[in-house]
Amino acid sequence: MSTRRVSSTLMMLFVLGSSMNAFAQNNDVLDENFVLDEMVVSATRSEKKLLDTAASVSVITDKDLNQMHINNLDEAFVKIPGVYVGRLSGIGSTTSQTVMRGVNAANSVAVLVDGVQVNDSYNGSVTWSAIPLDMVKRVEVLRGPASVLYGGNALAGVINIITKDVDKTSVNLKLSYGSNNTQNHSLYVAGKASDKLDFNVNYEKKKTDGYITDPVLSSKAVIGAETTTTNTGAKRWIIGNKGKRQWDENTVGVGFKYHFDESKSLALDFTKNEYEYSYSAPTSYFGDDIIKKAGTYFSTPGEKASNKYNMTYNDSENGWKAVVGYSDQYKQHDTSISKATDSSKPNTRFSFDLQKTKQFLLITMQYLD
Template sequence: MKFRTLRARSAARLRPAAPRLALLALAAGSACSALSQTAPAGGELLAQNLRAPSLAETVVAATRSPQPLTDLVADISVVDRETIESSGATGLADLLARLPGVEFARNGGPGTTTSVYLRGAESRFTAVFIDGVRVDSQATGGAPWESIPLGLIDRIEVLRGPAGAVYGSDALGGVVQIFTKRGEKGTAPYVGAGVGSHGTAKVEAGISGASGTVDYALGLERENSTGFNARTVSTQNPDRDSYRSTAGHARVGVQLNAAHRLEGTLMVNDTNSGYDNGLGKDDRSLHQMHALGLNWSAQWSSAYKTRLSITDSRDEYETRPSPYLSDTRLRGYYFQNEWRQGPHLVTAALERREDRLENAPIDAKRSQDAVALGYGYNAAGHTVQLNVRHDSDSEFGGKTTGSVAYGYAITPQWRATASVGTGFRAPTLYHRFSEYGVATLRPESSRNAEVALRYAQGSSTFSATLFRNRLTNLISFAGPGTCVSDYGCYANTARAEYQGVTFAGSHRMGDVTLHGSVDLQRPRDLDTGKQLARRAKRHATLGADTRWAGWTLGAEVQASARRFDTVANTNVLGGYTLLNLYASTRIARDTTLLARIDNVADKDYQLARTYATAGRTVYVGIKWAPQ
């Protein structure tokens, strides 16, 4: 698997309620030992590359401008298409949880309410983009992780740490950039199918290519599952909670001339999943999502280029027969200017975001206008990145964020970095205009500082990142106040701190590649001192894979210490350890067979209290893709 790390909802969802092997082995072994002493350990899988990243490989998550990995100071991981396909992951969150610093929680099986935590930060504190289109819910806050189809994704970039000075609202914990496939010269069709445990069946097909000035990529995916009993408590139906998803994407580009390119992108998904709403009450969650973008990029000179984007996204969530409907729509306009001269990169951007929420009786909207400036320098072993941004919100006024980052190449293999930055999240429209909302809510704000040491030589990598992110003005549900409800109101009453250290590494030893990560963290409420819900203080991964007789064989161990299901730390979610096995081989020139067993020991564990997990699962798939 090729995870590359930069060098060395139920119906009630809206109700308030090293460098070498020795270092790698030492880090992973110590963590797993510590985990096993607290509970039946468990956690989130790996996040390091099986091969050194190409020096020419570029990422956009750090600055929204393409930059080589070696020019960045930010803490970034990259997941490519080969890794996605070989992972056998059932969803996007499952895959991301194999990266350093990432955990997730889900209320049942695929298609149900899912939260992703970057470095312990709340799910709503991660800004998520699909081909540059921001996706978010103005009801629950945060991206609809359960409705983003993993099978249509070509590449993922994960930035850990606040990025408000680049992205504006939402990016207090990090950024996830998701990209679909772009057509290349020739024609490349594919067809795939697979079956698995719990009556899972999946089919996919697509085609991509380029001819003359036009490139294109189209894909469709359909997945069904009879599911499993996600609520094993006496107050819920002892039945299977089924799931089905239909998704598609399209990406078409036209190279108008050597300097100008137009591109349109679209991803859609329609999911229908079951959940228990009491004895004799089986409801369906209907979730529709789309992300639509139109982009024009222009290279005006060897030094100066621009990019103009118009984007539109929608997140509609409905339950039946229990009546509930929430509809979030986001419209975005982004104009970025880049000037490169030698080791210098200067960026200036204008951005407008328009949000709307329909959630009866709510029908509300707001807008944010922003200006952002950035400066980057990379030469003689020194890297500097400076960013500042001002957002003006139609509801709460202005907010300025900034960041300063510095990196120094101690040797060709070792590099040290340090950064500080701020971020914010505007109150959701539900926070503001529901019966629990108040007009005086302020943005949730963060201040982050981190230092890192990274090593990379050949196939060996190691990194250690120490971070602390403090949040203020957190919105929580408080007692009665100035809102309409007598039950209680939202208020800026909470504070939190996410601090910890992440170790990650990989090393090739003969025909075997080892990789692993360890997270030691303290996600806590600063007012009560208690551990934040559904996040562990320790989680780790360790994996190995090799090639033998034409097969790629691999094993992964995921481990996590105990967590609490509530902010009061009253309900314990036990720690766990999972073993996953996978294998793939070419059975014909253009045909690949993939098999995977997750949770080999059939470990019984929970990611959310009273919600079961799938147990041992098996998946076998076949894919035809002419080379």
């Protein structure tokens, strides 16, 4: 019995030692993947360690974005729990409603770039492809209501995009080509014009012949049609399509930042984005529903164009920050023959934010008798 007890004790010590060794090795991985001392500003609108933040916040760094090899910023949200942005047409998707924690309502998620809200003032959507990936330093995703700090558009949460500071001259050139004549070319140049003046220039072009995204469905069986089912399980027959969804987009931006001293700076940024989409020749099968559904085969082009102007003054020594933003969406046009609609929705947004941060010192005194 004593021999068995000694053997059991030695076995337990061996297992415990192996577990401790594995835990110590895994600690290195945990430290690399979860940086709890990362400074975030979304939860309280002032810099605070992620470990000390009570809110549900996730951080995506520029290093994470490089490792993902993505084309648009919203593609990175697949790594964030509770966040979904539909992109059913690839880079040609215009539906960019952000869903957070199941809230799928317009203007429910506030999206900010350096403190300036970039949501469409008409429906709350965001042109994610207009945000150059090379300029992003980190993305903070705050899940949960934040209307007290960010207004009514933050009912479901906040996505705060923070761009990079210029510390040295850099040039990033990317050229890519893929199937369906898909092209994604970008150029980003940043540097110092002087000891106090930084600048950055960016240009990006995205283009594709697209692929078929809008099949025409029939509730009756048609010879030569392809059988499918709806999301509720009902049987349908594909009797044709609208053709391939084509896309052409151009984005250009320029920014300047002047440093008055180590704590005071003034930044000016301008971004212009234009895109248009269309469909190639539609395809149909033979059948009785062809005449009845003739209008569903056709879809006409759409387009969108906007200019964004931002100005940010920051005085970190005294805790002052002022942000002014103006967005002029001067072109947004969608047409649909099947629904006989012609919609033009130009809109503008002006925002001003003044913030004062003050640190309070808490002194605890204890009297001993």
